[in-house]
Amino acid sequence: MTERRSIARWGIYVVPILILLVPLVWLSQPATIGARGDHGSRGGKLAQLRNQHHLSEANLGAINPTSETFKLATLGLRGVAVSILWTQANHYKKVEDWDHLTVTLEQMTLLQPHFVTVWRHQAWNLAFNVAAEFDDYRFRYYYAKKGITFLIDGTTYNQREPSIWWDVGRVVNQKIGRSDERVQFRRLFAVDKDFHRVLGVLDDGGAPINEVKGPDGNPDNWLVGREWYLKAERLVERDPNDNIDEGKMGPLLFYDQSAKCKISFAEAIEKDGHFGKDGRVALDAWKKAEAAWIEYGMREMPGRSRSGRVHRLAEYKKRPKQLLKLRQQLDALKPGLREKLREEKLATLEADWQAAYRVPREDRNPQQRDLAGRAARELATITDKIVADKITGENHEKALELAAEIRTEMLIIGDLLLSLNIVPYDAWLQRCIVEQSPHVLEGRQRLYLANQQYLKARLDSAPSTGAPSSNDNEQELGAKQQFELGFAAWARAFEEFPSLYEDRPICEDLAIVVVIYQQRILDRAELPEDFPLMKVLERYPPDGLRTRPKPEEKNPEDVKKDDEKKEDEKKEDEKKAKP
Amino acid sequence: LCETAKRGRAGVLKGNRKSESVNGMVLENEILNFLPWLLDGAYYLALVVAVLLGVSVFFGYLIAAIRHGPAAGLLVIQRVVVTGAMDAISTSPRRIFALAWLSFKESVGQRLIVVFVLFLMILMIAGWYLDPNASLSLSVLLGGSTFLVLLLALLLSAFSLPGDIKSRTIYTIVTKPVRCGEIVLGRVLGFTAVGTLFLAASGSLSYVFVVRSINHTHEIKPGDLSAVENTNQLQGQTTKTQDHTHAVPIDADGTGIADVQHGHWHEVNKTDSGYEVGPPLGALAARVPIHGRLSFVDRKGKQADKGISVGKEWTYRSYIAGSSLATANWEFKSLNEEQFRTPEGSLTSLPISLKISVFRTHKGKIEHGILGSITLRNPETQLTSGITTFRAKEFVLHEIDIPRRQIDADDRNRAIDIFDDLMSDDGRIEIIIRCEEEGQYFGMAQADVYLRSRDASFALNFIKGYLGIWLQMVIVIALGVMFSTLLSAPVTVMATLTSIVMGMFASYILKLANGPDYGGGPIESGIRLWTQRNMTSPLAPGTGTTIVETADSIYLFVLWMVISLLPDLTKFNGSNYVTQGFNVPADLLVQQVLSSAVYLSLVCVIGYFFLKTREVAR
Numbered sequence A: 001m002t003e004r005r006s007i008a009r010w011g012i013y014v015v016p017i018l019i020l021l022v023p024l025v026w027l028s029q030p031a032t033i034g035a036r037g038d039h040g041s042r043g044g045k046l047a048q049l050r051n052q053h054h055l056s057e058a059n060l061g062a063i064n065p066t067s068e069t070f071k072l073a074t075l076g077l078r079g080v081a082v083s084i085l086w087t088q089a090n091h092y093k094k095v096e097d098w099d100h101l102t103v104t105l106e107q108m109t110l111l112q113p114h115f116v117t118v119w120r121h122q123a124w125n126l127a128f129n130v131a132a133e134f135d136d137y138r139f140r141y142y143y144a145k146k147g148i149t150f151l152i153d154g155t156t157y158n159q160r161e162p163s164i165w166w167d168v169g170r171v172v173n174q175k176i177g178r179s180d181e182r183v184q185f186r187r188l189f190a191v192d193k194d195f196h197r198v199l200g201v202l203d204d205g206g207a208p209i210n211e212v213k214g215p216d217g218n219p220d221n222w223l224v225g226r227e228w229y230l231k232a233e234r235l236v237e238r239d240p241n242d243n244i245d246e247g248k249m250g251p252l253l254f255y256d257q258s259a260k261c262k263i264s265f266a267e268a269i270e271k272d273g274h275f276g277k278d279g280r281v282a283l284d285a286w287k288k289a290e291a292a293w294i295e296y297g298m299r300e301m302p303g304r305s306r307s308g309r310v311h312r313l314a315e316y317k318k319r320p321k322q323l324l325k326l327r328q329q330l331d332a333l334k335p336g337l338r339e340k341l342r343e344e345k346l347a348t349l350e351a352d353w354q355a356a357y358r359v360p361r362e363d364r365n366p367q368q369r370d371l372a373g374r375a376a377r378e379l380a381t382i383t384d385k386i387v388a389d390k391i392t393g394e395n396h397e398k399a400l401e402l403a404a405e406i407r408t409e410m411l412i413i414g415d416l417l418l419s420l421n422i423v424p425y426d427a428w429l430q431r432c433i434v435e436q437s438p439h440v441l442e443g444r445q446r447l448y449l450a451n452q453q454y455l456k457a458r459l460d461s462a463p464s465t466g467a468p469s470s471n472d473n474e475q476e477l478g479a480k481q482q483f484e485l486g487f488a489a490w491a492r493a494f495e496e497f498p499s500l501y502e503d504r505p506i507c508e509d510l511a512i513v514v515v516i517y518q519q520r521i522l523d524r525a526e527l528p529e530d531f532p533l534m535k536v537l538e539r540y541p542p543d544g545l546r547t548r549p550k551p552e553e554k555n556p557e558d559v560k561k562d563d564e565k566k567e568d569e570k571k572e573d574e575k576k577a578k579p
Numbered sequence B: 001l002c003e004t005a006k007r008g009r010a011g012v013l014k015g016n017r018k019s020e021s022v023n024g025m026v027l028e029n030e031i032l033n034f035l036p037w038l039l040d041g042a043y044y045l046a047l048v049v050a051v052l053l054g055v056s057v058f059f060g061y062l063i064a065a066i067r068h069g070p071a072a073g074l075l076v077i078q079r080v081v082v083t084g085a086m087d088a089i090s091t092s093p094r095r096i097f098a099l100a101w102l103s104f105k106e107s108v109g110q111r112l113i114v115v116f117v118l119f120l121m122i123l124m125i126a127g128w129y130l131d132p133n134a135s136l137s138l139s140v141l142l143g144g145s146t147f148l149v150l151l152l153a154l155l156l157s158a159f160s161l162p163g164d165i166k167s168r169t170i171y172t173i174v175t176k177p178v179r180c181g182e183i184v185l186g187r188v189l190g191f192t193a194v195g196t197l198f199l200a201a202s203g204s205l206s207y208v209f210v211v212r213s214i215n216h217t218h219e220i221k222p223g224d225l226s227a228v229e230n231t232n233q234l235q236g237q238t239t240k241t242q243d244h245t246h247a248v249p250i251d252a253d254g255t256g257i258a259d260v261q262h263g264h265w266h267e268v269n270k271t272d273s274g275y276e277v278g279p280p281l282g283a284l285a286a287r288v289p290i291h292g293r294l295s296f297v298d299r300k301g302k303q304a305d306k307g308i309s310v311g312k313e314w315t316y317r318s319y320i321a322g323s324s325l326a327t328a329n330w331e332f333k334s335l336n337e338e339q340f341r342t343p344e345g346s347l348t349s350l351p352i353s354l355k356i357s358v359f360r361t362h363k364g365k366i367e368h369g370i371l372g373s374i375t376l377r378n379p380e381t382q383l384t385s386g387i388t389t390f391r392a393k394e395f396v397l398h399e400i401d402i403p404r405r406q407i408d409a410d411d412r413n414r415a416i417d418i419f420d421d422l423m424s425d426d427g428r429i430e431i432i433i434r435c436e437e438e439g440q441y442f443g444m445a446q447a448d449v450y451l452r453s454r455d456a457s458f459a460l461n462f463i464k465g466y467l468g469i470w471l472q473m474v475i476v477i478a479l480g481v482m483f484s485t486l487l488s489a490p491v492t493v494m495a496t497l498t499s500i501v502m503g504m505f506a507s508y509i510l511k512l513a514n515g516p517d518y519g520g521g522p523i524e525s526g527i528r529l530w531t532q533r534n535m536t537s538p539l540a541p542g543t544g545t546t547i548v549e550t551a552d553s554i555y556l557f558v559l560w561m562v563i564s565l566l567p568d569l570t571k572f573n574g575s576n577y578v579t580q581g582f583n584v585p586a587d588l589l590v591q592q593v594l595s596s597a598v599y600l601s602l603v604c605v606i607g608y609f610f611l612k613t614r615e616v617a618r
Helices: A002-028 A045-052 A065-073 A078-094 A098-111 A116-133 A137-157 A162-178 A182-190 A193-199 A221-237 A247-271 A277-297 A318-333 A337-348 A351-358 A366-379 A384-390 A393-422 A425-435 A438-455 A471-475 A479-496 A498-502 A504-521 A534-539 A556-577 B002-017 B034-068 B070-089 B093-107 B110-129 B134-166 B170-174 B180-214 B418-422 B458-484 B489-504 B506-514 B522-531 B543-565 B575-579 B586-613
Strands: B234-237 B247-250 B267-271 B274-277 B288-291 B293-297 B318-321 B327-332 B349-354 B357-360 B371-377 B388-391 B398-403 B405-407 B415-417 B429-435 B440-444 B449-453
Touching: A002 A045, A065 A098, A078 A098, A078 A116, A098 A116, A098 A137, A116 A137, A116 A162, A137 A162, A137 A182, A137 A193, A162 A182, A162 A221, A162 A247, A182 A221, A193 A221, A221 A247, A247 A277, A247 A393, A247 A425, A247 A438, A277 A425, A277 A438, A318 A384, A318 A393, A337 A351, A337 A366, A337 A384, A351 A366, A384 A393, A393 A425, A425 A438, A425 A498, A438 A479, A438 A504, A479 A498, A479 A504, A498 A504, A498 A534, A504 A534, B034 B070, B034 B543, B034 B586, B070 B180, B070 B586, B093 B134, B093 B180, B110 B134, B110 B180, B134 B170, B134 B180, B134 B458, B134 B489, B134 B575, B180 B458, B180 B586, B247 B267, B318 B429, B327 B449, B371 B398, B371 B418, B388 B398, B398 B405, B405 B418, B415 B418, B429 B440, B458 B489, B458 B575, B458 B586, B489 B506, B506 B543, B522 B543
Parallel strands: none
Antiparallel strands: B234 B247, B267 B274, B288 B449, B293 B327, B318 B440, B327 B429, B349 B398, B349 B449, B357 B440, B371 B388, B371 B429, B405 B415
């Protein structure tokens, strides 16, 4: 009896287990690789989902035993455990217990290594929020590094998640290159070989790879950051079948950073004073920056609807010209047709609209502007397609083709304008070109040297020895002379590129330098009337600048009286002077 | 005087140089002295015992009265009390030890080996993956030992009695002339012996591991040294060992002290062939801090309880404004010279440790710490020393040796002595700290500044840390044995685990029960949730509100009672002190031992009565 019961019980347990095993096997079948390394089976549903959401480890060797043990130990309560750890991490941050904070973050990532938000958010937390809590800049640097290293750890678990790779570039750039302590951080970064190894920018011999070398031969944070942006870009571009995209950022903002790194690098080396002989090092950096920016501009960007229509930022000048040309071709098929159609349409509008529209644009009053605008909107309904439809005969087909081309071109220009609103491609390109001007290079170098001389308390040049002028002697000029030569060079740059007056950041920076010059070198004396950058100062008046008061505008009558008075005084004097 | 000042400055510099150390302790709750603690605790203990006794007698009588009638119920209670008293009197240590020996023999087998193997694995992993950092290694090893020994304690205590009862081997014991109390005590003692064996082994291995793992040295190659401008000093870097290097300034006499990295520093001496770097120092320390009482003076020079808030969420530290009259003053009591004498017997300085938080309202000089100053004052005579300046170092323990020879702040030509002139007859001294830079702030809590007495022995401190673990183990064993007298093995495990886990949150729950009742107890909170009312506006007065509030207060009292019965194991954990390099205070140790003893006795008594109710025991 007992034996039979135990067999029955055995059956009760084993049969459902076997039944449950069948769907389990079907669900969790692993993906396989074919004999020739090609795609084998796609695996069960779980394997497919893992692949789709990029949750699988790249290979068996990438599986971290500690992480897997942690996951197992939480018995499916990973989410709860991570939430508790997240709260705990916040607590440790509050009570400034940085060691425990770091350990808690590591535990979190061991539990959910594919939870991208944890990596990105907490790396930012370490590099920016925690680092800022320290008073000593070396500790700040240490925690900035910790944040970056944390992200790099994240990339090993998320080989198909470009946002983490991209973030490494972002933190390396923003934290090291833009914080208040950037001078100190960049200095520490340049010689931090261990960190360079972590960042993967050393070759087999332990020397920095050429792509990241700054002017002093050490890795520069902007170029290192660029390498990580490029890694993220390569990940997206690697295989279109991988379904890896730029994420929420979209290609416009995803790809511009690697090019901007080159611009920031050129800016940074100028701030560090690495101009090279005759400014050649800086010039070369700006040339490369321009090339990188144009390369970015030539990248195909998808249109708004992602319907396959693409545009390139670099075509911001070419496209409108192309549109104009196509319209001219269409109009040439039947000259005068468009004007006739517009006239006909105009005649159907209300009389005051017509009248307002016929007033030349510059002479319209506000009411007329409004009415003319309405009329223009009505006239815009005469599309190229309508014009093409009216062209009959042998040119009809060609007209329709041209109208279709114009329509496509207009859509592309619409997308292009939207993109230019997001990334001011033209402004950055202009900047790269302007910065290569010898006048700008000289201006920047001289103002840098002026500051250096000022810090050494060498305000005026040493007496001239009569030796012929050379570059070295130039560098020995006092702060005052360097400032003045720098301002003069900048004035020449403004003559060469009048558009510089529209560049607010450059003008405001210069205005501040002028204030410093006036306060520290001229000892608050007024600037001379023929000061080379007077126009800039008038346009962007900085705080704290002492300028010569303008002569008050006087009433012509008063002026006349004054003149008469002077005349009388003169006569009096002459009388007195007579013997 | 000039010479004194110079020596003083040199001392301070030397102090500064070797001074960055591991994080200091954060003591949010002050450790009470033994006597006040005892008086305070005795009151609560008496209250808990009285309530527990009252509740037991009441329910005991209620059950007995229902089963046997009111009069017979009284007799039952009387019998239980009398038997209990008789059992207590006639408890035989010999029998207890015999039972303990039996439990020891039964349980010293496989489980102990498994747990020990697990410990060896932790040791191995620590060797492979951890930075050779004393604090980290200690924390992992002490934490691992605690976890494993508690697991061992739980398994041993939970499965033993229920197993015996199930397999009926318990009859071989209960049929002998032994008392229930002896069975409970015997088990507790036996399992404690097994746990102690494990702790002794793991402790010894951990000690050897930590001492050996941090032992290392570096080299200095002559090419790595360069002259420091305008001094006779050389400055350089040691080679990299165990993933770190040290910066070393070398004096004209060829000696130097490397800076602190990974919680230690090295001494450097010149030899014929170059420079020799000594073994790591300061890594395995047991600092003995003498804490003082902190008070503040505000920016107008008036006494204040607290400094100002700089808007941090954590209000542990409060701040003083720089370049103002604001100061943070510590008064130290009952000091004597002997506390500060070095092991060599010299007494040249007063060692002060600072852990100051810095808050800048402007960038200032990024590469320099904020300037601060220390002044010493005799609280009796108000004699004040000249200032000793320092650059604040945040999040590191900044140790400054103030030379005993000082100058009088009021009469700068007069030399004074810290121990003779600035310390009052009853051993009091005041330390006044100022922030010297305008627009910048120093933040401080009471535990942030202390005088450092002669270090205690690290080995002894290590043992104290293990004693804390041992106490936790004994409590878990006692709890396990207590529950196992009544419950089956898995339920015992659950019950013990729940008690431990809830015990860890005890202080939080107690805060709920005692703290300011924002929104009231559970019923009132429920009403507020339901009616979407805020937490602060009072409920409309009336009978309903009175009933709700009374029910809530009864609930919270019961909660408080239950929670007070649970052990908070974290309070027995002294390993924090050991890992951070501080001596476990004697007061704390005595408090831990005494409270665990009291807890143990209570749990054993309850276990005795539980076992009494079991059929097998009759």
